[in-house]
């Protein structure tokens with residue numbers, strides 16, 4: 001599932017978000033957050049770098065005696081250069097952002113991601129119950145988890161998909177079944193291939 005609108009916290013309570021899963025996948029209204037944290041490794045670049053957008057007044061609330069690793073005030077004061085930065089990871093994030101700009105920025109990226117997710121959800125919804133999605137509303141645009149009629153078919157689905165170079169479809173950590181990850185790096189054509197395969201698989205096994 002994915003939040004498409006920010007929850008409104010009670011007055012005085014800062015809204016803090018771990019946006020690792022959808023950061024750079026669509027526009028986010030940063031002004032609504034006291035702090036936004038995101039690991040780059042899903043949509044923005046390689047592992048090893050995180051982006052933290054934090055309101056100045058929050059920096060004043062950083063408790064003393066925190067290790068530097070967790071002390072955003074210390075990090076901000078040193079321009080995020082408290083330690084040797086992971087230059088390569090940051091450089092790649094820069095390239096990804098330029099690439100996103102070329103696709104129409106976050107609006108363009110969002111459209112592209114919605115197209116991919118829309119294709120897969122449509123295949124699920126039109127399968128007459130052969131494929132069953134987990135979420136009914138607020139469906140994640142990034143990860144589409146779904147189940148097949150039984151675990152044996154799920155095994156078979158995953159292994160036949162693998163033969164077509166569609167890997168890591170098996171196994172959502174907590175809910176089981178399949179999970180199609182559709183992060184920025186995945187092209188629309190890949191989602192189209194998956195849908196084609198889903199239809200063929202259902203025809204043979206449904």
Ligand SMILES: *Cc1c(COP(=O)(O)O)cnc(C)c1O
Pocket residue numbers: 018019020021022039041042
């Ligand atoms: C993916 C994710 C994590 C974990 O990231 P790793 O890649 O496993 O380090 C943590 N929080 C959120 C919100 C995520 O989407």
